[in-house]
Amino acid sequence: MEPATMPSGDQVPMIVRYDDVRVVLASPASSRNLRAPGLPRMISGTALEDDPAALINQDPPEHSRYRRILQGTFTPRQIERWRPRAAAIANELIDRAGAEFDVVSDFALPLPARVICEMLGVPMDRFEQFRGWTEMFLSTSQASAEARGEGFAAFMAYAGELIAAHRVRPGNDLIDLLIDARDEGDRLSEDELTHMVFTLIMAGHETTASMIIRGAFRLLRHPEQYAKLAAHPELLEPAVEEILRYEGPGGNGLLRLITEDLILPDGTIPAGTVVLPNPAGANHDRSAFDDPLRFDIQRFAGSAAPNPHLAFGHGPHYCLGANLARMELQEAFRALSTRLPGLHAQDDLSTVRWTDDGLIYRPLRLLVKGS
Template sequence: MRVLDEPITFDEDFVNQPHAIYEQLRVQAPVRRAIMRRGLAVWLVTGYSEARSLLSDPRLSKDNRKARELFETRITATGTPNAFESSLASHLLNMDPPDHTRLRKLVNKAFTARTVSRLRPRIEQIADELLDSITAPGSVDLLEAFAFPLPITVICELLGIPVADRDDFRTWSNSIVSASAPEVLQEHSAALAGYLNALIAVKRSEPSEDLLSDLVHVSEEGDQLSDVELISMAFLLLVAGHETTVNLIGNGVLALLEHPDQLAALREDPSLLPGAVEELLRYDGPINIATLRFTTEPVVVGEVEIPADEFVMVSLLAANRDGARFEDPDRLDVRRQAGGHLAFGHGLHYCVGAPLARLEAEIALGKLFGRFGTLELNGAATSLRYRDSTLVRGLEKLPVKLA
């Protein structure tokens, strides 16, 4: 087996310039040791074939209870709070079958391509209203004015959550998916869990026509979700339902502005848009490193053996720029056949909300570039900063000039 170099660490360069770092890592060792910000030792996977294989490998578990026990043995000395203890943690992404199978079955119907397609008129209406509120010509933070409010409005309406609370959700969500201070993470996790618990109580006594009410009262072969499962499910759908799309829109707009020839091709032929969304997902997707897994037995990946009881982190961002899978991977090409990318994961935990994210991105980009004939960055791309997170790949701001 191959002997690896010293573990890498996740510093500021890793957050803001991951693609250059990943290119080096894929060449050196597509599976290697790494140290997280708070000291947790993991194995980082950056190659496409290795990532795709591990994402569907049953020897890698996501069981929350076992992960909590393993985490406690590895991180106790640092005094870091255990993120697996939160009532928000018992969701689909932290479960193995048969629990995962049971819960996934209860939400699958809400996110089929056919079901999601019925939302198109309302999503188009929301997009139009948001663009109407943008005064042009002028400068605007496109994340604040468009990329964030579009998906958060959609998911709040879908779940039956007051849109007036969306700013609170943004604050809580940013803390939970970013490298926040432990005390801030605990405070905001507790606030979100408390809010969702109260909302679920309302849906139980006064159900309405929304997904959260359906989940509270659903019965599949006599089975219902527990209170903890409901809170965790609502959390996952709410956070994943807007985080992914916010960053997909933001990263996608930036990529097109940096490649005016590709934007021109889209303007000339809007029928390219569905395929362009797939290419944008591949080129600079909204998720950097997938959520944590751990080995239940030794797993050989290429020239490396990962021992049992080791945490594994798979970089979707890195896998999608692997030249062994995608020709000229650092080139944006809206005509590329980008099928097979891993932006939504692969296997058992493939993103349940992928059809909704695709539809929202297609509508958002089409409406935005259809409305404004001139759209350019307001400032140098090198001045843009990314959110301090290894989970999401998303800009802090996206200032643009519109006309």
């Protein structure tokens, strides 16, 4: 464990070994309640981790109850209902893009945004407003506490309006599934519902878009791998898993407060320590993955699959939207590799500029030619 400096300036130990990260993420002594005064923070000022009602900030038993109610909502069977629409949107975006386009603005950002907006019944004319809100929440810039608070309140108010509209006119959208979700009669409260819609809008487009962008960048850096994927569509699913391992989760993880001494394979973390378990580091641990710096779309193919990657986390906070993200990534790279088998970068990829003020990192632009 080595100290790492957060955007806030606080220093915390960073956990990077695969086995250590899994222990921290799975342990009941690993808390997401970081609201006590004086604890290290990821960023200064008001941030997402200040909201006790957000699912990512809850510990058992509240977190366990929330997950039990939602466990049937994001199953592969439920998510498959939206696969044809995701595929159609991906192909439509490629049709519009033309022979030369920016993967970021013309494909990766609008694809998950349109999918999640359609799933939730959100008009696309509200999308740019959502983007402004979520970029502020995911940014490490010093936005004022007042601005963050106003943005959060406005976002939550609109989520409440969406839920109210679905109560008046029920349909078969994702919001309707959330409204109907229950565990032995226990249902989500109105506050929990609005937080869930907020989380889906925020995470359902920005984080997935970043993985599409980073995955496209990685494939363009390895044109022989892209050509292999285009020639062998059966490699799509393992290719997405390798993209998730190599590029995911697009940031350095979330802080955890250790509430009692925690024994790791690599040492002991004393109670009261705030640590940063880093899934990206774990995904490149050579004790867990053979030659982890090698990008290989066949790594997860066949019967002798390696350890599971940690792009979606591990333990109680394993990403609820993992099935949705996987489906969107699969349809994104299916469309690119089948429609544009000769895709290549227009510019030297070593000159690509990356974001430098967010909790999720991705190229700002990725100019390509389709043939």
